[in-house]
Amino acid sequence: MTRNRFLRLAAAALLLSPLCAQRLGRSQIQEIEKAVSEEMAKQKIPGMSVAAGTNFKLLWSAGFGLADLENSVPARAQTVYRLGSISKPITAVAAMQLAESGKLDLDAPIQKYVPSFPEKPWPITARHLLSHLSGIRHYGSQAEVNSTRRYTDLTEPLKIFAADPLLFEPGAKYSYTTYGYCLLGAAVEEASGMKFVDYIRQRIFEPAGMHTARHDSVHDLIPHRARGYRKTPAGTIENCALADTSNKIPGGGMVSTPEDLAKFANAIMKGQLVKPDTRDQMYTRQQNRDGTPIPYGLGWQIQEFEGRKWVSHGGAQQGISTLLVMLPAEGFSVALMANLERVVLQPLALRIAEIVLR
Numbered sequence: 001m002t003r004n005r006f007l008r009l010a011a012a013a014l015l016l017s018p019l020c021a022q023r024l025g026r027s028q029i030q031e032i033e034k035a036v037s038e039e040m041a042k043q044k045i046p047g048m049s050v051a052a053g054t055n056f057k058l059l060w061s062a063g064f065g066l067a068d069l070e071n072s073v074p075a076r077a078q079t080v081y082r083l084g085s086i087s088k089p090i091t092a093v094a095a096m097q098l099a100e101s102g103k104l105d106l107d108a109p110i111q112k113y114v115p116s117f118p119e120k121p122w123p124i125t126a127r128h129l130l131s132h133l134s135g136i137r138h139y140g141s142q143a144e145v146n147s148t149r150r151y152t153d154l155t156e157p158l159k160i161f162a163a164d165p166l167l168f169e170p171g172a173k174y175s176y177t178t179y180g181y182c183l184l185g186a187a188v189e190e191a192s193g194m195k196f197v198d199y200i201r202q203r204i205f206e207p208a209g210m211h212t213a214r215h216d217s218v219h220d221l222i223p224h225r226a227r228g229y230r231k232t233p234a235g236t237i238e239n240c241a242l243a244d245t246s247n248k249i250p251g252g253g254m255v256s257t258p259e260d261l262a263k264f265a266n267a268i269m270k271g272q273l274v275k276p277d278t279r280d281q282m283y284t285r286q287q288n289r290d291g292t293p294i295p296y297g298l299g300w301q302i303q304e305f306e307g308r309k310w311v312s313h314g315g316a317q318q319g320i321s322t323l324l325v326m327l328p329a330e331g332f333s334v335a336l337m338a339n340l341e342r343v344v345l346q347p348l349a350l351r352i353a354e355i356v357l358r
Contacts, residue, residue, distance in 0.1 A: 084315020092299020185250025228319010
């Protein structure tokens with residue numbers, strides 16, 4: 001793809017949802033559109049969808065560029081993308097709901113809920129899994145990352161890593177792991193007495209008003225699904241590698257629109273999905289056993305920018321880059337979803353926050 005053609009495509013097909021004009025000033029919308037378009041041109045992003053809100057309400061959403069380059073399908077506010085690791089905070093909310101109801105003990109050995117998972121030299125708990133303190137490894141090879149095997153339940157994929165030794169004693173240090181969240185999802189399924197995908201649909205997506213969010217499936221027909229792309233070493237755009245995410249639904253196997261992600265963020269901030277005390281626990285940085293804070297709470301990445309607490313999670317997967325950011329004190333949220341791998345989204349999220357909150 002030539003640079004001029006890319007620029008034309010990135011500028012084309014800007015489609016705003018009905019939420020837009022009535023909720024943000026026109027000058028703000030124009031500034032956001034300009035910031036998004038410039039970032040897309042800079043990083044050669046084929047398509048992107050964005051949603052933003054404040055005061056715990058969705059204010060604006062839009063699609064830019066193309067969701068499908070081969071068929072010239074515009075990206076819209078309603079375009080569906082893989083979430084990647086933004087699946088993790090959804091699983092975390094499910095776990096914390098069950099903890100509130102007394103169905104999941106965060107500090108019990110995980111074998112209480114997943115007896116097929118082999119015992120290790122030290123106990124692993126749901127709290128360890130929520131905060132990436134479990135010692136369970138992350139991906140071990142590119143073949144695992146690009147798995148195309150189809151799984152039909154949550155326990156079979158645990159065999160990928162179940163027999164492997166822990167990297168360290170649980171609680172000793174922080175080490176990010178998608179597989180830890182796969183184990184947590186299996187515990188959610190057992191503790192709830194429901195299939196994991198049914199639980200998150202009934203207890204999270206429906207209460208939050210999320211109409212497009214669901215588990216990913218390469219076989220199902222998912223309306224408005226974006227095609228995914230990657231850059232070659234030469235900088236040109238090509239189709240991404242094939243991948244079936246059924247091996248990691250709780251840790252990286254869901255899809256959504258940015259509008260639904262913003263609704264998810266708003267429902268959490270308003271205390272609709274978990275109690276305010278539980279929400280605040282999730283927003284609190286956890287610690288290693290020696291008292292050293294880690295950059296992660298219970299399901300969320302926690303940072304400080306300019307005196308504000310930023311609660312966020314990103315996703316990186318075949319064909320997508322995603323980011324969901326919340327500023328709880330302001331009730332602000334922004335969700336960015338691009339159909340290109342290895343896109344840096346944090347600066348754009350900061351810019352949109354600046355425009356909306358000024």
